[in-house]
Amino acid sequence: MSTLTVTLCTRTPVYTGGVDGTMNRIHETGIIGSLRWWYEAIVRGLGGWACDPVSDGRCPDRDGNYCDVCAVFGATGWRRRFRLEVEDNTQPIWSPPAKMLNIRPPGRKRGWYLPPGKMGELTLRFIGEPRVLSLMASMLLFLEKWGNLGAKPQLGYGVFSIENHDKVQKWAEKWQWKVLGSQQPSGNLPDLRRFGFFQFRFSPSQPGWWTKVPGLTYVARHVQPLVSRHQVVPVSPALKNEWRFHQWQKSWGDARDVFGTLRPDRKRSRVVVSWAYAQGDSWEVRGWVWLPPQPLTAKHLWSLLADQQIWAQVIHSGSLHPKEPVSTPQELVQFLEEGR
Numbered sequence: 001m002s003t004l005t006v007t008l009c010t011r012t013p014v015y016t017g018g019v020d021g022t023m024n025r026i027h028e029t030g031i032i033g034s035l036r037w038w039y040e041a042i043v044r045g046l047g048g049w050a051c052d053p054v055s056d057g058r059c060p061d062r063d064g065n066y067c068d069v070c071a072v073f074g075a076t077g078w079r080r081r082f083r084l085e086v087e088d089n090t091q092p093i094w095s096p097p098a099k100m101l102n103i104r105p106p107g108r109k110r111g112w113y114l115p116p117g118k119m120g121e122l123t124l125r126f127i128g129e130p131r132v133l134s135l136m137a138s139m140l141l142f143l144e145k146w147g148n149l150g151a152k153p154q155l156g157y158g159v160f161s162i163e164n165h166d167k168v169q170k171w172a173e174k175w176q177w178k179v180l181g182s183q184q185p186s187g188n189l190p191d192l193r194r195f196g197f198f199q200f201r202f203s204p205s206q207p208g209w210w211t212k213v214p215g216l217t218y219v220a221r222h223v224q225p226l227v228s229r230h231q232v233v234p235v236s237p238a239l240k241n242e243w244r245f246h247q248w249q250k251s252w253g254d255a256r257d258v259f260g261t262l263r264p265d266r267k268r269s270r271v272v273v274s275w276a277y278a279q280g281d282s283w284e285v286r287g288w289v290w291l292p293p294q295p296l297t298a299k300h301l302w303s304l305l306a307d308q309q310i311w312a313q314v315i316h317s318g319s320l321h322p323k324e325p326v327s328t329p330q331e332l333v334q335f336l337e338e339g340r
């Protein structure tokens, strides 16, 4: 058994829930859940087999086989190949910590409810076989660059940076991503070949730039401490509001399938966008989209997210760097390796 230690610094709040939703501490299960979700999307993207753990088709199959994901993360009759210990040195970003921050851009009655999150340092200790630890190191390097950790990525949570980069890199280099098969994307399960990513950078000359972001003026006294203490600004509601309610055309597809809905059944948004976080003198926002299977809807959605004008109008002028989806497992291997 070996140990891989990854020290993380949060860039946007981390949320891992809790039984009563108050989140007094970072839960290991929340971290593992999100790692598993990403690994499923990667395995499918590499053409491999990843079962849907909440369906009847979950592992093991009739012959007692486990998919590439369950082989690492476990399933009934097969234990997880690693143990995770979390050393939590994060603090709640507001108090009382159970409070929600309601952001209502102009025109919205309900708006978005941002749950409490925590920021600071987080140490993850993975204990297991070297092969599995190396895989975890590789995945965390990828997530540092493009993804999120924990729950509520749709609301902008879980962007992080790795403090002990060299060490994690060394672990990652012991192992390589490879094509796992020739399965095609199925449409209703996340597959990294259907994901587009984007990063937006801007350098405001005024410290109060964020007061002009739609919906933030009314909650300025709650946002100001987030800016001064944590260098974060919750811009995700303003962007989503613009994309969904001002830009999206009915003929492109059902907005609820793209941006999510609570009624009649809960549907998660396919669009994930972070809060803004300071990066030296400039600021950054990033996110990703899981494109829907309908080609026309996917095409319009991607051009919407990659439209720099909209970003400039909602937040500030800056530069947008979109990373279009890969189309083959081979291309995905390359993309994952670039993340190192």
Ligand SMILES: [Zn+2]
Pocket (backbone or CB within 6 Å): 050, 051, 052, 058, 059, 066, 067, 068, 069, 070, 071, 075
């Ligand atoms: Zn499985």
